[in-house]
Amino acid sequence: MRDAEFFRRWLVTAASAVEREADRLTELDSPIGDADHGSNLLRGFTSVVRELAAERPEVPGAVLQLAGRTLISTVGGASGPLYGTLLRRTGKELGTAAEVSDDDLRQALYAGVAAVAQLGGAAPGDKTMLDALVPGVAALGTSYRAAAEAAENGALATVPMQARKGRASYLGERSIGHQDPGATSSALLLAALAEAAEGES
Amino acid sequence: MRMLINSPGTVVEDALRGMAAAHPELAVDVARRLVVRRDAPVAGRVGLVSGGGSGHEPLHAGFVGYGMLSAACAGEVFTSPVPAQMAGAAAAVDSGAGVLFVVKNYTGDVLNFEMAAELAEEDGLRVERVLVNDDVAVVDSLYTAGRRGTGATLFVEKIAGAAAEAGAPLEQVAAVARRVNESARSFGVALSACTTPAKGSPTFELPEGELELGIGIHGEPGRERRPMMTSREIAEVSVGAVLADLEGLRPVGEAVLVLVNGMGATPLLELYGFNAEVQRVLADRGVPVARTLVGNYVTSLDMAGCSVTVCRADEELLRLWDAPVQTPALRWGR
Numbered sequence: 297m298r299d300a301e302f303f304r305r306w307l308v309t310a311a312s313a314v315e316r317e318a319d320r321l322t323e324l325d326s327p328i329g330d331a332d333h334g335s336n337l338l339r340g341f342t343s344v345v346r347e348l349a350a351e352r353p354e355v356p357g358a359v360l361q362l363a364g365r366t367l368i369s370t371v372g373g374a375s376g377p378l379y380g381t382l383l384r385r386t387g388k389e390l391g392t393a394a395e396v397s398d399d400d401l402r403q404a405l406y407a408g409v410a411a412v413a414q415l416g417g418a419a420p421g422d423k424t425m426l427d428a429l430v431p432g433v434a435a436l437g438t439s440y441r442a443a444a445e446a447a448e449n450g451a452l453a454t455v456p457m458q459a460r461k462g463r464a465s466y467l468g469e470r471s472i473g474h475q476d477p478g479a480t481s482s483a484l485l486l487a488a489l490a491e492a493a494e495g496e497s
Numbered sequence: 498m499r500m501l502i503n504s505p506g507t508v509v510e511d512a513l514r515g516m517a518a519a520h521p522e523l524a525v526d527v528a529r530r531l532v533v534r535r536d537a538p539v540a541g542r543v544g545l546v547s548g549g550g551s552g553h554e555p556l557h558a559g560f561v562g563y564g565m566l567s568a569a570c571a572g573e574v575f576t577s578p579v580p581a582q583m584a585g586a587a588a589a590v591d592s593g594a595g596v597l598f599v600v601k602n603y604t605g606d607v608l609n610f611e612m613a614a615e616l617a618e619e620d621g622l623r624v625e626r627v628l629v630n631d632d633v634a635v636v637d638s639l640y641t642a643g644r645r646g647t648g649a650t651l652f653v654e655k656i657a658g659a660a661a662e663a664g665a666p667l668e669q670v671a672a673v674a675r676r677v678n679e680s681a682r683s684f685g686v687a688l689s690a691c692t693t694p695a696k697g698s699p700t701f702e703l704p705e706g707e708l709e710l711g712i713g714i715h716g717e718p719g720r721e722r723r724p725m726m727t728s729r730e731i732a733e734v735s736v737g738a739v740l741a742d743l744e745g746l747r748p749v750g751e752a753v754l755v756l757v758n759g760m761g762a763t764p765l766l767e768l769y770g771f772n773a774e775v776q777r778v779l780a781d782r783g784v785p786v787a788r789t790l791v792g793n794y795v796t797s798l799d800m801a802g803c804s805v806t807v808c809r810a811d812e813e814l815l816r817l818w819d820a821p822v823q824t825p826a827l828r829w830g831r
Contacts, residue, residue, distance in 0.1 A: 330715040373576040373605035465641035
């Protein structure tokens with residue numbers, strides 16, 4: 297069973313990963329976007345860590361909902377609403393339980409990813425964060441590590457795709473050959489989840 | 498990187514502090530990144546709120562004032578503001594007559610304004626949104642995020658602002674804003690990439706002797722790269738693309754408003770020269786020009802280049818365009 301402390305560790309681990317990879321995310325965002333993905337997510341996750349320390353929510357659902365709200369109110373752009381919705385919706389699904397099972401978390405993440413797809417109007421293959429999230433969450437049934445690897449492979453698989461959503465879609469065929477920054481950061485989020493789970497088991 | 502800044506992280510708030518010092522007629526909330534007419538809410542007047550990523554100055558904060566926007570929200574550089582900012586702006590300007598959000602069609606702006614509209618409506622405000630999507634360079638909009646909002650934003654904000662100032666109700670202000678958007682088309686050209694403070698180097702590589710056609714306003718590259726062209730050739734391509742699209746909707750022949758816009762680093766000497774070519778192309782095509790605005794209005798940081806926006810204007814739109822306006826960046830008749 298996973299308690300609030302596990303979810304806090306997941307998000308703190310994710311924040312460290314974003315900090316470590318911020319320059320790379322911004323670099324990936326510059327040929328096909330507008331060169332701010334790393335700095336935007338860093339601003340958001342830094343605020344998440346600060347808010348979690350200040351408010352110390354006591355149940356998993358509340359941890360994720362607070363994180364989601366914080367991302368929406370600090371990131372801006374498309375990443376704020378999309379990542380914010382992912383965490384907020386996942387947290388809402390977890391409800392008020394003090395501890396949740398891995399199966400509960402998997403179901404909740406499914407709902408979170410579906411909410412992202414609906415909000416952005418995107419589908420796998422559009423060269424967006426969904427190309428990492430969808431295979432990643434699908435692989436959660438096997439293990440957290442499998443999910444992280446599937447998300448990473450999903451991010452790599454965006455390289456030959458032509459973008460159909462977001463800023464990169466304006467490039468048309470010239471978006472081909474670049475890895476999607478949103479899929480890359482989504483893979484970081486699932487890698488952080490695996491890291492948090494391995495630290496516990 | 499050589500920029501007149503303190504640090505990449507404080508660019509937006511430093512600019513807002515400087516704007517506040519220069520414009521006492523505006524109430525600038527640096528912490529919440531809001532620029533609001535000091536006399537807001539004006540009784541009976543529909544509130545007009547816009548905003549977007551910073552780096553496009555004077556858009557949007559430069560258009561806050563009498564006859565135009567009631568408030569603007571500033572996001573990080575090239576990043577849309579967040580819902581709390583927009584909802585805060587709406588609350589600050591609502592007189593009970595409702596609020597119109599002017600939203601440029603970029604995924605981030607659309608999503609955040611959508612969430613802001615929900616927040617404001619939960620607080621009992623009446624909110625309408627108009628989406629600006631005038632960029633003809635985006636051709637396959639069925640399969641992308643749709644056309645970008647660029648230069649027509651200025652026409653929408655000015656004309657809807659005049660309607661609001663004249664006391665038109667929310668539905669009418671929204672309707673005239675949508676009509677302006679449907680009547681306007683733009684096309685942009687980059688002669689250099691721009692440099693965002695966060696990245697510190699150009700957002701794309703544009704080799705010497707080449708230019709990029711069909712750019713947006715975020716330093717994102719356009720759809721096609723060609724060897725450098727003359728001002729006359731650029732005018733032919735730009736105006737040609739705009740008119741081809743407008744003619745697809747309705748025969749031209751009526752008078753138009755023209756915006757010849759600089760992207761930030763192109764001097765007025767070049768912009769006026771370019772405008773001469775734009776006017777010539779329009780005359781050659783039999784399009785009478787009613788009004789022309791030349792200058793840096795919807796910019797992309799330090800990008801060199803220009804965009805052309807053409808808006809079909811009937812008597813009503815022309816009258817609203819000519820109505821008095823008093824903002825930091827646009828001012829006449831008062």
